[in-house]
Amino acid sequence: MELFPPMPLTEWQDTKETLHRFTQVVGKIRLAASVRRNHWWNVPFHLTGRGLTTRPMGQVDGNPVFTIDFDFVDHRLVVTTADGRTASFPLVGRSVASFHRRTLEALAALDIRVELANPRPYRLPDTDRPFAEDVEHAAYDPVWANRAWQVLNQVGLVLEEFAARFSGKVSPVHLFWHSFDLAHTRFSGQHLDQPAQVDPVTREAYSRELVSFGFWFGDAALGEAAFYSYTAPEPAHLADDPLEPATARWTELGDGHLAVLRYEAARAEPDPRAAVLAFYESAYRAGAGRAGWDVDRLACPGGITDPRWPAPPR
Structure with missing residues (x-):
């Protein structure tokens, strides 16, 4: 497959809306059955050679160790326990209500018990409707689902390459199911005291100064796929700094700004991969520079911190 193939949101929006809710069902299982990590890093999905995975979870809550995987090659949801037992079902032709029911049945078949505190969409327009009642979202085109996974893998490798350039605290490259975006974040280490009225999800996510980078397929606000970056808290005059490529x-985001490189614009560049890396680097230098980070000290050229590399021959 070509690097960054076409992903016009209008062509697969129905599939995306259904798949987004599928991932939220499984994401809430992951939230309930995993050990909490700083910045909610226990919650997102990771990419695999066939789709997305929750990674192993359970054990501390009395459940067997188990993993839930989206297979976007055979288009199935697969639940696997550490002792080798498996339950799975097709993703095609299924509403959110059906997916929710079949997922819980698959868990029960493997003696896994997970209680979801709030089995409804998170920060979506139908947030008041339980998953079990959603028969509206039932579109799943396997061609577009597979292409979306291919694009996520391609972007994921670019983000991994970008992540290697920084020696400080960083997040994994992971997919947040609440907003269905692939993200990677760098931290300065500066502690932030959030106002008391800020919700607990936001308080934990932004408890340290950061610059975040990612990709998402588009939404109602931005009706196309795009690469993005933002700095939190946003330093003064951030949007005065230039971005690459041209x-x-x-763009305005609430009271702040979001750096955006449209997916189609990146595709049109002579070297799309280099263009995305240049975009992330320019957004990082703008945010970290304005915030007073020691950019040179935190640099990690070639992903190497060992000053004696390459090692002398033995």
Whole structure:
């Protein structure tokens, strides 16, 4: 497959909306059955050679160790326990209500018991409707689902390459199911005291100064796929700094700004991969520079911190 193939949101929006809710069902299982990590890093999915995985969970809650995987090659949801037992079912032709029911049945078949505190979509327009009642979202085109996974893998490798350039605290490259975006975040280590009225999800996510980078397939606000970056808290005059390539722009986001490089604009560049890396680097230098980070000290050229590399021959 070509690097960054076409992903027009209008062509697969129905599939995306259904798949987004599928991932939220499984994501809430992961939230309930995993050990909490800083910045909610226990919650997102990771990419695999066939789709997305929750990674192993259970054990501390009395359940067997188990993993839930989205297979976007054979288009199935697969639940696997550490002792080798498996339950799975097809993703095609299934509503959110059906997916929710079959997922719980698959868990029960493997003696896994997980209680979801709030089995409804998170920060979606139908947040008041239980998953068990959603028969509206039932579109799943396997061609588009597979292509979306291919794109996520391609972007994931670019983000991994970008992540290697920084020696400080960083997040994994992971997919957050609440917003269905692939993300990677760098931290300065500076502690932030959030106002008391800030919700607990946001308080934990932004408890340290950061610059975040990612990709998402588009939504109602931005009706196309795009690469993005933001700095939190946003330093003064951030949007005055230039971005690369020339097609990248600062856009308003609430009271702040989001650096955006449209997916189609990246595809049109002579070297799309280099263009995305340049975009992330320019957004990082703008945010970290304005916030006063020691950019040179935190640099990690070639992913190497060992000053004696390459090692002398033995």
